[in-house]
Structure formats: structure tokens, C-alpha cells
Amino acid sequence: MTRPDWAPYGVDLDRPNAARVYDFYLGGAHNFAIDRQMAAQALAGWPELPLIMRANRAFLRRAVRFLAHSGVRQFLDLGSGIPTVGNVHEVARAEDPASRVVYVDIDPVAVAHSRAILDGDPRVTPVQADLRSPAHVLDLAVREGGLDLTQPVAVLMVAVLHFVPDTDDPAGVIAEYRDATAPGSAIAICHATAEGQGDKADEHRALYARTPTPMTMRSHAEVSRLLAGYELVEPGLVYMSQWRPDDDELPARPEDYPGYAAVGFH
Numbered sequence: 001m002t003r004p005d006w007a008p009y010g011v012d013l014d015r016p017n018a019a020r021v022y023d024f025y026l027g028g029a030h031n032f033a034i035d036r037q038m039a040a041q042a043l044a045g046w047p048e049l050p051l052i053m054r055a056n057r058a059f060l061r062r063a064v065r066f067l068a069h070s071g072v073r074q075f076l077d078l079g080s081g082i083p084t085v086g087n088v089h090e091v092a093r094a095e096d097p098a099s100r101v102v103y104v105d106i107d108p109v110a111v112a113h114s115r116a117i118l119d120g121d122p123r124v125t126p127v128q129a130d131l132r133s134p135a136h137v138l139d140l141a142v143r144e145g146g147l148d149l150t151q152p153v154a155v156l157m158v159a160v161l162h163f164v165p166d167t168d169d170p171a172g173v174i175a176e177y178r179d180a181t182a183p184g185s186a187i188a189i190c191h192a193t194a195e196g197q198g199d200k201a202d203e204h205r206a207l208y209a210r211t212p213t214p215m216t217m218r219s220h221a222e223v224s225r226l227l228a229g230y231e232l233v234e235p236g237l238v239y240m241s242q243w244r245p246d247d248d249e250l251p252a253r254p255e256d257y258p259g260y261a262a263v264g265f266h
């Protein structure tokens with residue numbers, strides 16, 4: 001297929017991609033036929049997926065609002081995706097317009113679109129990088145995004161760590177971000193789980209095996225171990241819809257939105 005104007009040169013149009021499939025689920029327009037085909041296959045086996053994605057996005061907004069209320073003014077959003085309504089900088093700025101946000105994504109479409117809509121905003125910086133290289137990401141966050149690592153930073157890893165396999169040592173990656181950020185810094189995490197999902201989760205994993213970022217779903221205990229060194233705020237690590245819910249629509253059962261979410265400080 002031909003490359004639309006909004007897609008950067010070199011983007012792979014022949015392979016589905018997690019950022020663009022997620023954009024499709026959320027009702028965005030930055031996806032290709034190959035992404036929509038994969039989404040259609042996934043939806044056939046799991047029609048609730050768009051609801052789950054929206055619930056994840058709602059957790060992200062609640063977590064950022066909570067962190068901003070708690071006084072955090074710098075946000076490092078890892079695996080930020082294609083910008084959509086209720087972006088991190090919009091929520092953070094509602095508390096303090098001087099808040100800084102660095103959006104990091106490995107996907108060129110996500111970064112190109114972030115640049116297009118944020119162009120010229122000195123306090124919001126999109127960068128293309130792989131979160132599995134914390135030293136490089138932090139260097140970019142300081143040099144290009146103006147983050148001050150001597151002041152608290154919230155590291156957001158929402159719906160992204162399930163794209164980091166165990167062989168890439170996700171616990172070690174998180175620990176590097178933790179150790180590089182000032183005391184009082186935070187983490188917000190939301191992580192897909194297969195617990196209680198049976199065959200649906202296996203089929204889902206098989207679909208993502210075709211993308212550049214295959215999925216590793218983790219149990220409550222496994223996600224909990226990733227958060228070592230962080231003091232979790234109430235209610236701890238829970239299903240995403242159970243984390244300080246406000247007026248969001250709640251599922252019949254919390255496990256209907258199968259991802260574990262938490263916010264912690266170190």
C-alpha cells in the first residue's frame with residue numbers, strides 16, 4: 001500500500017504494529033489496513049478489547065492526575081503511543097501549566113504524530129527511543145526534554161512492559177530508571193495479565209507474535225516483583241478498574257479488564 005502523508009518515511013506498512021493497533025481500538029486514524037486486519041482478528045475472539053484499552057487509558061489519566069496532585073511536575077512517559085484525547089501533558093497541566101512531559105516511543109508513527117501535534121511546545125518533548133536503554137532515554141529526557149533528574153520524576157510505563165520479554169530483564173530496566181531519579185520520584189504501571197483469561201489470552205499473544213513487539217503477559221506476583229524498591233500507594237497493585245476509580249464505567253467483574261495497575265514512590 002502507499003504511504004499516507006502523516007506516516008514517516010521508512011515506516012513498515014506490511015506488518016501490524018502495536019502502537020497502530022492500539023490507536024485503532026481507541027478510535028484513532030493512525031493505522032493501516034494491515035493493523036485493522038489484525039485488530040479484526042483479535043476482536044473476533046475478544047470483542048471487549050476496545051473497552052479494555054479505554055479502561056487502561058482511564059487508569060493513565062487517574063494516575064497522572066494523582067501524581068500531579070501529589071506535587072510531581074515532571075513526567076517521563078515510556079511507550080507513550082499515538083497521542084489521543086486526555087494526553088499526559090493535558091492532565092498534568094490542569095494541575096500546573098509549568099509541568100514538563102517527555103513522550104518516548106519506539107514506533108516512528110507514534111513519534112511523528114506526537115511531533116506534529118506538539119510542535120513548538122517547549123515543555124512537551126516527543127523522542128523516539130527504546131525504553132530498554134534507560135541511560136540513553138534519560139540522556140535524551142535531560143538534553144532534549146529539559147527534565148531535571150535532581151527533582152522528582154514520574155516514570156510512566158502504562159500498557160508497555162508486556163512488550164518487554166523476560167530475556168530483556170524488565171526488572172533491571174525499571175531499577176535503572178528508579179536509581180537514576182531523585183528520591184520522591186514515582187512509577188505508574190499498568191500491565192496485561194493472562195490470569196483468569198484462558199484461551200483468549202493465548203490467541204491474543206499469538207497475534208502479537210506477528211508484530212515487532214510480541215507480548216509477555218504476567219501474573220500479579222510477577223508484576224509485583226517488577227516494582228521492587230517502590231512504596232505503592234493505596235490500593236496497591238490491583239486490576240486497573242480498581243485503582244482509585246472515579247466516574248469511569250466499572251466492569252461487571254474487575255478481571256474483565258485484565259491488567260494490573262499500581263502507582264508507587266521511592
Ligand SMILES: C[S@@+](CC[C@H](N)C(=O)[O-])C[C@H]1O[C@@H](n2cnc3c(N)ncnc32)[C@H](O)[C@@H]1O
Pocket residue numbers: 018019020022056057060078079080081082104105106107110129130131132157158159160163164213
Ligand atoms: C498499547 S500502547 C500504550 C500507549 C500508552 N502508554 C497508553 O497506555 O495509552 C504501547 C506502546 O508502547 C510502545 N513500545 C513497545 N515497546 C517499546 C519499547 N521497547 N520502547 C518504547 N516504546 C515501546 C509501542 O510502540 C506502543 O506505542
